Amino acid sequence: MRSKFEIGFIVITIAITLLFFIVIGSMFLIPSFEGFINALFSEEMAFAITLTLYTSIISAILVILCCIPIAYTLSRYEFPLKSFFKIIIDLPMAFPEIVIGIAILMFLGSNGIGGYLDALGISLVFNSTGIIIAQFFVALPYAVRMLYSTFNYIDPRYEFVSRSLGYNETSTFFNITLPLAKNGLFATSIISLARCIGTFASVLFVGGGILMKTETLAVSMYLNLSTGDIDLAITSGILLVIISFITIAIMEKYAKESYLQ
Amino acid sequence: MFLEIKNLSVDLREFRLKDINLSIAEGEYFVLIGPTGSGKSVLLETIIGFYKENTGTIKLKDKLLNNVSPENRGIGIVYQDNTLFPNMNVYENIAYGAKNKFSDKEIEKKIDEIAKIMKIKHILHRNVTTLSGGEAQRTTLARALIVEPKIILMDEPFSALDISTQSKLTSLIKKIGAKYNTTFLHVTHNFNDIWNLADRVGVMKDGNIHQVGYVQDVFSRPENNFVADFVGVQNIFEGVITNINSERAKINLKNGIEITSSDIDCLNKINKNSYYKNEIKNNVKDEKEYIKVLIAIRPESIIFSNEKFESSARNQLKGKIIEIIESGPTVLVNVNVEGHIFKGLITKSSAENLNIKNNKDIYLSFKSLNVSIIDEYESFNTY
CATH class of the missing domain: 3.40.50.300 (P-loop containing nucleotide triphosphate hydrolases)
Structure with a gap:
């Protein structure tokens, strides 16, 4: 017999989840099947899918490579101004993505270091490199936060024991800590990838939102909505939902079993 | 090392x-x-x-x-x-x-x-x-x-x-x-x-x-009252040394109870301290100038008997049983001796043989060797 409390909470959960499902699902009802297929196999959509996956995979790899030492440092070591550094890294999660986009653009554009980079023949904005930079800045704080929790959850005494058995810090990190963080690392990778794929405002600003040049799926949706091509816009949206669903489903399936549970 | x-x-x-x-x-x-x-x-x-x-x-x-x-x-x-x-x-x-x-x-x-x-x-x-x-x-x-x-x-x-x-x-x-x-x-x-x-x-x-x-x-022989308490010495009392020689010391607790201790290590330490030695030899009457110490007696060192008896144990006291706590095969007996609660540990069968029960008068005996003197302690009120 379920208590009233339990029933109440289950009802709230189901109601809100259903609301989410209906809102997201309604997008699938808007385009005609023919319009959806035409949009899906259009040159523009193929370009957007390729660019999104290409930039997102590179960004996600960079995010993981950077977040491992940052998260481990924040979890294990004490150093001056540690709290301040934590706030700085978390900050982008708290303000709108558009702010990150503008900040990166200001920094890398002609008002910042852009002039010097131009002189060296390096261009980091309004191209796929700019997209990767924008995705990196958006996804990194989430990845650090997730992996930080994972490292916190690993008892440092495993590392102490490994050290006492003759392994130095580096070997201990690779032999013990990383394998124990495997599931958290996997989940972080998936979330980072999903975050990179879905990044919009900062990518629009830093990449420039140029048709068939810096047009990711999210940007494509925006550009086509602006020009009134609903089929292309909604197809981009549907693809984003499908990709997100697949990534979350993969994470749910493979990140469940944990050494530390 | x-x-x-x-x-x-x-x-x-x-x-x-x-x-x-x-x-x-x-x-x-x-x-x-x-x-x-x-x-x-x-x-x-x-x-x-x-x-x-x-x-x-x-x-x-x-x-x-x-x-x-x-x-x-x-x-x-x-x-x-x-x-x-x-x-x-x-x-x-x-x-x-x-x-x-x-x-x-x-x-x-x-x-x-x-x-x-x-x-x-x-x-x-x-x-x-x-x-x-x-x-x-x-x-x-x-x-x-x-x-x-x-x-x-x-x-x-x-x-x-x-x-x-x-x-x-x-x-x-x-x-x-x-x-x-x-x-x-x-x-x-x-x-x-x-x-x-x-x-x-x-x-x-x-x-x-x-x-x-x-x-x-x-x-x-715990060296201070913390160690005594931690290692399970349940009988810790404050007193003053009224007489001391190389073999034993007499310690007066409140209400006139006198306990004899042969804690040789501590006696030597106290004897070496000329100030203490002089104070006691001069038989100082002012209570404030006696050496205050704690004494510690392990509960298993206390022997109970219904009658007073002749033995090598230098300490024999009479008290009233106020609490009996059974714990598996042993019984912890709390005895009130002139306001001081002594705790003794005996087996269940001994408790039955002695007919241990609340409010009964009983004799406690313990050797002077089993009375440790703690001369450096933190606070009397700790216990």
């Missing part, structure tokens, strides 16, 4: 180890006890190199360890909880440390040998998450031993185990200690571990070691 710690201080902000001095001989089994938060684990982790010393030295076999990294100290550690690496099976866990020292063939031979001793041969290929508490701790010990550490530090290794498994592991550790001449530094809350394993014992509180000595000495 094999392990020698001198004037060691460690500041972890929220906790400090203060001026620790400790020496452990090769092959010795040293047990460190103390309440939770006294710094026992921090001391172990400082010895192994996980915390940096602020001052002082740690030497192992005359080699200064202060700037040696944990992996090069040759010290093994066994924790209370299962710290077997969950990403490896039992065999891989044991082989992990050995890989740094021995060839694959040697490792195989060594694991075979140690698995036989530890009785874990049948579980070598098991996933460590499926092991029982006893199996896990035997594997942990095997993993620590296989790299042949100079000393093994054990942080409450049995506390998560049931009593039967604890006793099996205790015998196993005794066997290992004898076979490999291993030196152990063992932190525990369990007095059985002390009686069963320890050669010597140290008592810690608030980042300090308060007393180090042979087990019998620490338990029967």
Whole structure:
């Protein structure tokens, strides 16, 4: 017999989840099947899918490579101004993505270091490199936060024991800590990838939102909505939902079993 | 000395180890006890190199360890909880440390040998998450031993185990200690571990070691009221020394009770102090100038009788039973003697033979040798 409390909470959960499902699902009802297929196999959509996956995979790899030492440092070591550094890294999660986009653009554009980079023949904005930079800045704080929790959850005494058995810090990190963080690392990778794929405002600003040049799926949706091509816009949206669903489903399936549970 | 710690201080902000001095001989089994938060684990982790010393030295076999990294100290550690690496099976866990020292063939031979001793041969290929508490701790010990550490530090290794498994592991550790001449530094809350394993014992509180000595000495002659209380001396009373010579001292408790003590170590210490000696020899009448001390008597040192009898016990008191607490095969009897509550421990059958019951008058006897004098104590009101 379920208590009233339990029933109440289950009802709230189901109601809100259903609301989410209906809102997201309604997008699938808007385009005609023919319009959806035409949009899906259009040159523009193929370009957007390729660019999104290409930039997102590179960004996600960079995010993981950077977040491992940052998260481990924040979890294990004490150093001056540690709290301040934590706030700085978390900050982008708290303000709108558009702010990150503008900040990166200001920094890398002609008002910042852009002039010097131009002189060296390096261009980091309004191209796929700019997209990767924008995705990196958006996804990194989430990845650090997730992996930080994972490292916190690993008892440092495993590392102490490994050290006492003759392994130095580096070997201990690779032999013990990383394998124990495997599931958290996997989940972080998936979330980072999903975050990179879905990044919009900062990518629009830093990449420039140029048709068939810096047009990711999210940007494509925006550009086509602006020009009134609903089929292309909604197809981009549907693809984003499908990709997100697949990534979350993969994470749910493979990140469940944990050494530390 | 094999392990020698001198004037060691460690500041972890929220906790400090203060001026620790400790020496452990090769092959010795040293047990460190103390309440939770006294710094026992921090001391172990400082010895192994996980915390940096602020001052002082740690030497192992005359080699200064202060700037040696944990992996090069040759010290093994066994924790209370299962710290077997969950990403490896039992065999891989044991082989992990050995890989740094021995060839694959040697490792195989060594694991075979140690698995036989530890009785874990049948579980070598098991996933460590499926092991029982006893199996896990035997594997942990095997993993620590296989790299042949100079000393093994054990942080409450049995506390998560049931009593039967604890006793099996205790015998196993005794066997290992004898076979490999291993030196152990063992932190525990369990007095059985002390009686069963320890050669010597140290008592810690608030980042300090308060007393180090042979087990019998620490338990029967605690040096201060904290140690007395911690090692289970339930009879601690404040009094003044009214008479002292090289053999015994007479201590007056409140309400005129006189207790005789032959705590030779303490008597010598007091006798050496000329001030005290003069005070007493001059038979100072002013009570303020008597030497205040605490006396400690273990409850198992008290003998009960229904009648007064002639014996070698110099202390015999009459009181009234006020409380009887049964605990398994023993009975703790609280007796009010002129306002002082004496606690004596006897067996259930003795209690039945003596017809122990509340409000009954009873005689208590205890030898002067069993009365410890604590001349340095923190606060009378502690107890």
